[in-house]
Amino acid sequence: MKATLADALAGIYSILLYAYPKEFRLEYGGEMKRLFRDRCNDAVRRNDPWGMLRFTLQSGTDWMATTMRERADSVRAIVSSARRPVARGFIGEWAVTILAYLFATTTLVQAYVIPTGSMEGTLRVGDHVLVDRMAYADPGAVGRYVLPYRDIQRGDVLTFHFPEDTRQTFVKRVIGLPGDRIRLIDKQVIRNGRRLIEPYTQHIDPGVDTYRDDFPTAADFRTTPRGHEMFRQHIVNGEVVVPPDSLFVLGDNRDNSEDSRYWGFVPREYVTGKPLFVYWSYDAPTGDLETWSLSHMLDVAEHFFTKTRWDRAFLVPKSLKAGETEAGP
DSSP: OHHHHHHHHHHHHHGGGGGHHHHHHHHHHHHHHHHHHHHHHHHHHHTHHHHHHHHHHHHHHHEEEEEEHHHHHHHHHHHHHHHHHHHHHHHHHHHHHHHHEEEEEEEEEEEEESSSSSTTSSTTEEEEEETTTTTOOHHHHHHHSSSOOOOOTOOOOEEEEEEEEEEEEEEEEEEEEEEEEEEEEEEEEEEEEEEEOOOOOOOOSSSOOHHHHSSSOOOTTTTTTHHHHHHHHHETEEEEOTTTTTTEEEESGGOOOOOOHHHEEEEGGGGGEEEEEEEEEBBHOOOOHOOHHHHHHHHHHHHHHHHHHHTTTTOOOOOOOEEEEOOOO
C-alpha cells in the first residue's frame, strides 16, 4: 500500500511539473521529482496520517507558490528584454500554466465519497477517495508521453458511470473482461471454467439467495432492463459471456452488492477512473453522505474528531488478481 500511494503521488507531481517554465523544468525537473519521491516515501513510511496530510498540503502550497514565482521571473525577463519573439513564447508558456492548474483541479483527479456498503472490506461507507481520472484514459487524446495509461485488468477496482443512470458514479471490482465466461456456484465465482480464490471478498449473509449466489439462473424482479438484455443475449450454456468493449463487475461485499448480476455489463467508455487513496473517512449514514445537508454540516462541525476514522487516512484500495483453481465437479 505504501509503495502504491507514493507512486500515485509521484505520478501526479510529475504531471504538475508542466506548470513550470520549460527552461526551469528541463534544468531542475528531474532533481525535483527525485526529491519529491524521497520525501513522499519518507512521509509514507512514518505511517502518520497527520504528517502525511501536512506533507500533501505543504507540497501543494509549494507548487502553487513556486510556479507563480517562476512565471513572475519570466515576466520580468520579458519586460527587460522587450523582444517580441520571446513575448510570444511567454504567452504560450502562461497558457500551459493555466491549463495545468485547470487540469490538476478538474481533469486529473476527482473527489468521490463511498455512499453504500457494496465494497465493504475494501472501501467503507463514508470513505472519501481521490479518483485518478487518467488511469484508463486514451493517451492519444491528450499526448501519449504525458499521461499515465494502462489497460484495465481483472481484479482492478475502478469507478464508472452507472449504466442504468449515468448521472451516478459506482465503484466495483473487475471480474470479467471481453470473452470471459462467468458464473457463480454457491457464492463461488467460476471464470472460464476455473474457480476464483478471492481474498478481497466478504460473505456476511448466512442465508441462501439463488439468484445472487448461483448466478445466472433466471431474471427476477430485481433484474433491471439492461440485466434482462444480458439474460436474453449473453447467456451461453449457463454462463454469462462478456461482450466486446464491456466489463463484468462485482462488489467485494458480495452478499450486499447490486452489480453486474443485476444490471449487466459496464461499457468500456463508461469507466471514469481508478481510486487512488482515501483522503478522509467519516462515520455517517448513506443519506448524509449523498448530499451535504445543513444537518450533516453541523454534525461534521461537532463530531469531526470523534467520527473521523483516522486509521483509514491514505488507505489505498488494492487492485488484486484472484487466484485460480480447478472448478471441481
